Amino acid sequence: MRPLFHPSVDDVTVEAILHALSDPVRVAIFSDIAGSNCSQNCSNFLNVSDKAIPKSTLSQHFKALREAGLIRSERQGVEMQNVSRCAEIQERFPGLIAAIVRAHNIQLQSKPRAAKAPKRKRKASK
Amino acid sequence: MRPLFHPSVDDVTVEAILHALSDPVRVAIFSDIAGSNCSQNCSNFLNVSDKAIPKSTLSQHFKALREAGLIRSERQGVEMQNVSRCAEIQERFPGLIAAIVRAHNIQLQSKPRAAKAPKRKRKASK
DNA sequence: TCATTAGTTCGGAATAAATGAACTATTGAA
DNA sequence: TTCAATAGTTCATTTATTCCGAACTAATGA
Structure with a gap:
């Protein structure tokens, strides 16, 4: 199996980070x-x-x-261990990840039930 | 014409903010x-x-x-004036917008030409 | 070897984004 | 008032992304 791709920290873009973290899951x-300081597997x-x-x-x-x-x-x-690359990203984009994680926690506290993005209110005409 | 929809600041989600700002344009x-402190029209x-x-x-x-x-x-x-809602969002998610804008500026400085995702095979000059 | 576990990849359906064409609202001029 | 120009929005169609079941791969242990 081909090895998993990991971009160099210099190739990391703000857009890609924001897109990745714009999904609630x-x-x-x-x-x-x-x-967490220990690594996590997918399951x-x-x-x-x-x-x-x-x-x-x-x-x-x-x-x-x-x-x-x-x-x-x-x-x-047999399993995959995942660790964050916060430290590297912190060097390139200071404060970015921390601010996002903090905001996410604030949101969790203010809305314990609805964490989803606002869906379209209008019904499709077709 | 129906009036434009603006969510209450309490309904603003981190996910929606990140998604909106995950596009380079x-x-x-x-x-x-x-x-800018003055409003901007679309054109x-x-x-x-x-x-x-x-x-x-x-x-x-x-x-x-x-x-x-x-x-x-x-x-x-005849035109539309747009102003940011940074102040409101700052109250709800302190530091979030500032960190993103700062990161975006850092990226602009480090890669003045290529702001898009790394698709092409280009030698990284570091 | 075979069975189990953990995760990846494939393919097609569902969903979202991009954009030319048509439309709406406002202003100013005739 | 009527017409033209300007600034954006909405519609409809094409294009790109995402979701997820099924099939596959890799490591481990019996």
Whole structure:
């Protein structure tokens, strides 16, 4: 199997980071990984934000985080260990990750139930 | 014409903000609006990041910024004036917007030419 | 070797974004 | 008032992304 791609920190873009963390599942996963000092495997997140997530979808979410430069994934035996790359990103974009994680926590506290983005209110005419 | 929708600051989500600013055109527009103290109309941005943007697309970008709670748009005569809602968001998510704008500026300085995702195989000159 | 576990990749359906064309609102001039 | 110009929005169609079940790969242990 080809090795997983990890961008150099110099190739990491703000856009990619924001896009990766603009998904409620991914920001929850990343926030968890970044907040723990030990590495986390994927299967720990088969249930995030109170709903089951298919493992193929989970895998894509991890890929998005990885290719945005937010995490580093390394196979360790039969499972994958994921650690955050906060320290590197902090050097390139000081305060960015911390501010996002902090804002995410504030939101969790203010709205314990609804963490989703505002959906379209209008019904499609077709 | 139905009035433009602006979410209450309490309904603003981190996800929506990050999603809105994960697009290179939108973050450029927002950064410009947030950095200037006078309001800006849409047409000022028909050329952003060295490429022409169709006005229908621009309109959608402004809508995205507006519905994420990042800007407030008000018609003034024949044109639309846009101001940032940084102050409100700062109260809800302290430091978030500032960190993103700062990171965006850092990226502009480090890569004055390529602001897009790293698709092409270009030698990284570090 | 085979079974199990953990994750990736593939392919098609569902969803979202980009944009030319048509439309709406406001202003100013005739 | 009527017409033209300007500034944006909305619609409809094309294009790109995302989701997720099924099939696949890699490591481990019996």
